[in-house]
Amino acid sequence: MGNSSDSIFVTRPNLPPLEKLYPYLEKIWETKILTNNGPFHNIFEQKLAKFLGVNHINLFCNGTLALVIGLQALRITGNVITTPFSFPATTHALKWNNISPVFCDIEEESLNIDPNKIETLITSETSAVMPVHVYGHPCDTERIQEIADKYGLKVIYDAAHVFGVKMKGRNLLLEGDISILSFHGTKLFTTFEGGALISKNEAFKKRIDFLKNFGFLDEITITSPGINGKMNELQSAVGILSLEIVDEEIANRKKISETYFELLKKIKGVKLFNHFKGYDYNYAYLPILINKGQSAEARDQVYNILKKQNIFARRYFYPLISNMLPYQGLRSASRENLPVANRVADRILCLPLYGSLSVKNVHRICELIKSILQ
Numbered sequence: 254m255g256n257s258s259d260s261i262f263v264t265r266p267n268l269p270p271l272e273k274l275y276p277y278l279e280k281i282w283e284t285k286i287l288t289n290n291g292p293f294h295n296i297f298e299q300k301l302a303k304f305l306g307v308n309h310i311n312l313f314c315n316g317t318l319a320l321v322i323g324l325q326a327l328r329i330t331g332n333v334i335t336t337p338f339s340f341p342a343t344t345h346a347l348k349w350n351n352i353s354p355v356f357c358d359i360e361e362e363s364l365n366i367d368p369n370k371i372e373t374l375i376t377s378e379t380s381a382v383m384p385v386h387v388y389g390h391p392c393d394t395e396r397i398q399e400i401a402d403k404y405g406l407k408v409i410y411d412a413a414h415v416f417g418v419k420m421k422g423r424n425l426l427l428e429g430d431i432s433i434l435s436f437h438g439t440k441l442f443t444t445f446e447g448g449a450l451i452s453k454n455e456a457f458k459k460r461i462d463f464l465k466n467f468g469f470l471d472e473i474t475i476t477s478p479g480i481n482g483k484m485n486e487l488q489s490a491v492g493i494l495s496l497e498i499v500d501e502e503i504a505n506r507k508k509i510s511e512t513y514f515e516l517l518k519k520i521k522g523v524k525l526f527n528h529f530k531g532y533d534y535n536y537a538y539l540p541i542l543i544n545k546g547q548s549a550e551a552r553d554q555v556y557n558i559l560k561k562q563n564i565f566a567r568r569y570f571y572p573l574i575s576n577m578l579p580y581q582g583l584r585s586a587s588r589e590n591l592p593v594a595n596r597v598a599d600r601i602l603c604l605p606l607y608g609s610l611s612v613k614n615v616h617r618i619c620e621l622i623k624s625i626l627q
């Protein structure tokens with residue numbers, strides 16, 4: 254093992270220059286305002302709304318709480334149809350609201366929930382659909398909305414990966430009833446930990462503001478059992494500065510991704526996801542499928558050999574959420590219900606991708622993959 258400075262991780266946070274943060278820190282130390290809708294929180298909220306082209310947004314201490322509170326504010330109960338191919342927080346947010354997840358299989362091409370398989374899972378208990386724009390590739394939002402309208406269901410988008418994705422002629426974050434973002438340290442846009450919830454009207458935004466602050470209506474009145482979901486002033490300051498550098502990060506990642514695509518497309522057994530129809534991608538991830546053999550063996554071999562070279566690719570999202578202990582007993586979690594998702598989870602690998610990754614290292618990674626698969 255080399256030391257960690259030689260290591261190549263799946264991502265590296267894109268941080269603003271430290272000297273730009275100092276004046277913000279000085280202000281925080283001077284005013285002693287640390288949290289509770291402080292000035293930086295309010296500036297970040299406004300700037301972020303403008304950047305994302307939305308009118309109603311709430312900041313959060315993380316994306317998971319944005320999901321948990323969003324579901325609660327929409328008063329979702331019963332069953333929610335969702336994808337097993339995601340980070341566990343997606344399904345956990347349902348469980349934290351006493352909602353039962355119903356897993357729906359995914360599409361081969363987008364790796365998102367398969368709209369053609371949603372309808373057969375709907376029962377009188379179903380209250381919503383919760384899709385994920387996996388890796389930042391947009392779901393078929395039109396088709397999902399058609400189904401939701403037909404059955405009177407709400408739609409909650411886990412949009413944790415879509416920061417900076419631009420659709421032609423519409424805003425992906427305004428699809429469905431709400432969308433949530435994550436600004437976790439592994440994300441393209443980060444505030445260390447953090448998240449946001451995008452909704453459609455001011456009354457809903459106000460309700461979220463109230464729920465994420467313990468349910469305080471005013472200094473002495475609490476009308477419902479809220480929780481603490483607030484983003485603090487340090488996170489907000491980092492957010493304000495990070496907005497200035499995210500476009501450049503996307504441009505850099507695009508170049509690196511294109512080198513990957515050129516090299517990987519020549520390797521037999523590697524499937525790429527590089528057809529961005531109708532949108533500008535944010536290059537948040539570089540997922541590939543290792544299509545060799547019938548099991549996860551070839552993928553794990555690539556993963557382990559890279560790891561021995563201190564190259565830490567990640568098997569996002571393996572195992573499937575439906576195969577994790579808290580969920581594997583559910584009827585919809587069976588492998589027969591989820592053939593595509595199970596096949597993909599055994600073959601998926603996310604390769605290192607970040608703006609400062611060198612072209613030399615991309616060549617090295619691709620050469621290693623080639624030598625393993627040949």
Ligand SMILES: Cc1ncc(COP(=O)(O)O)c(C=O)c1O
Nearest residue numbers: 315316317340342413435436437
């Ligand atoms: C798809 C997805 N949903 C939800 C989350 C949870 O976000 P957070 O870590 O900000 O709580 C993440 C990532 O962390 C994610 O990748």
